[in-house]
Amino acid sequence: MTTARIAFIGGGNMATSLIAGLTADGHAPDTIQVADPSQERRETLQASFGVRAFANNAEAIANAETLVLCVKPQMAAQVCTDIAAAVTAAQPLIISVMAGVPEQAMQRWFGAPLPVVRAMPNTPAMVQTGAIGLHASPEVDAEGRNRAETILRAAGLIRWVEDEARIDAVTAISGSGPAYFFLFMEALEAAGIELGLDPQTARLLTIQTALGAAKMAMESAAPPSRLREQVTSPGGTTERALAVFQEADLHALVARAARAARDRAADISQTLSEQP
Numbered sequence: 104m105t106t107a108r109i110a111f112i113g114g115g116n117m118a119t120s121l122i123a124g125l126t127a128d129g130h131a132p133d134t135i136q137v138a139d140p141s142q143e144r145r146e147t148l149q150a151s152f153g154v155r156a157f158a159n160n161a162e163a164i165a166n167a168e169t170l171v172l173c174v175k176p177q178m179a180a181q182v183c184t185d186i187a188a189a190v191t192a193a194q195p196l197i198i199s200v201m202a203g204v205p206e207q208a209m210q211r212w213f214g215a216p217l218p219v220v221r222a223m224p225n226t227p228a229m230v231q232t233g234a235i236g237l238h239a240s241p242e243v244d245a246e247g248r249n250r251a252e253t254i255l256r257a258a259g260l261i262r263w264v265e266d267e268a269r270i271d272a273v274t275a276i277s278g279s280g281p282a283y284f285f286l287f288m289e290a291l292e293a294a295g296i297e298l299g300l301d302p303q304t305a306r307l308l309t310i311q312t313a314l315g316a317a318k319m320a321m322e323s324a325a326p327p328s329r330l331r332e333q334v335t336s337p338g339g340t341t342e343r344a345l346a347v348f349q350e351a352d353l354h355a356l357v358a359r360a361a362r363a364a365r366d367r368a369a370d371i372s373q374t375l376s377e378q379p
């Protein structure tokens with residue numbers, strides 16, 4: 104495992120997930136530096152992972168070989184402009200997890216065509232079961248791609264996309280995706296309670312069913328449609344339930360939701376591209 108020095112800017116949910124994956128994967132904690140304005144967060148990160156935490160972004164960046172940008176997209180312009188001098192001095196590989204922030208916008212704020220990898224992880228990265236889309240700017244060489252892969256693979260499954268715009272599609276499917284599955288779990292749990300199950304039983308049966316279905320889908324050679332058919336006995340209970348979903352045109356509804364998420368990511372990109 105590489106011991107290259109990595110700096111995280113923003114020590115919130117996503118940075119914590121990625122740092123958890125890296126340290127679990129054997130990356131030396133003293134080569135990880137994280138900057139965050141909150142003292143409480145810095146202390147938590149230090150205590151949980153043994154990483155070095157800074158209040159000052161530029162201090163965390165000094166000598167970094169890889170810089171991981173983990174602040175909210177709304178903060179991107181301000182943060183990148185503020186750290187531009189430190190970044191151009193260190194010349195790191197940039198990895199950005201910020202939804203909707205285009206590679207060219209970051210290069211413009213840094214004032215240099217630095218190599219940028221856009222990564223779109225998701226919160227299951229917290230349990231090293233993330234699904235992560237990656238795109239590299241033309242400035243990223245083979246070593247940079249390998250380094251990005253090593254860092255992100257510690258958080259879960261990775262897939263490269265060749266067109267930067269496809270990162271918005273990744274955001275709509277796997278970036279936001281955990282929320283869709285959690286929503287479905289909330290609904291199924293509530294339905295169980297309505298049908299008379301005690302709340303704890305309804306929750307556990309729902310979660311275990313989601314886990315079992317995901318594990319089967321991952322491990323089976325058959326597509327999810329075939330696995331669904333295996334559950335659906337002719338004239339049985341599942342058939343009745345699926346007919347209700349079909350009546351509501353679940354496929355069209357999911358497609359609409361994913362398009363809405365994709366369009367929101369594209370809107371953020373458009374706004375940031377127009378920003379000085």
Ligand SMILES: NC(=O)C1=CN([C@@H]2O[C@H](COP(=O)(O)OP(=O)(O)OC[C@H]3O[C@@H](n4cnc5c(N)ncnc54)[C@H](OP(=O)(O)O)[C@@H]3O)[C@@H](O)[C@H]2O)C=CC1
Binds near residue numbers: 114115140
């Ligand atoms: N959450 C998710 O499911 C996913 C998020 N992402 C992306 O990850 C990025 C981070 O999201 P997430 O971790 O959820 O957000 P969080 O709010 O949890 O983390 C952002 C952190 O950055 C800190 N921060 C604010 N300003 C600065 C600054 N000037 N310098 C350094 N740090 C600063 C914040 O501190 P404070 O809270 O005190 O402001 C906070 O601790 C976003 O761009 C998002 O698009 C990508 C995929 C999935």
Ligand SMILES: O=C(O)[C@@H]1CCC=N1
Binds near residue numbers: 274278
């Ligand atoms: O909702 C969001 O904007 C972020 C990006 C993907 C998941 N959460």
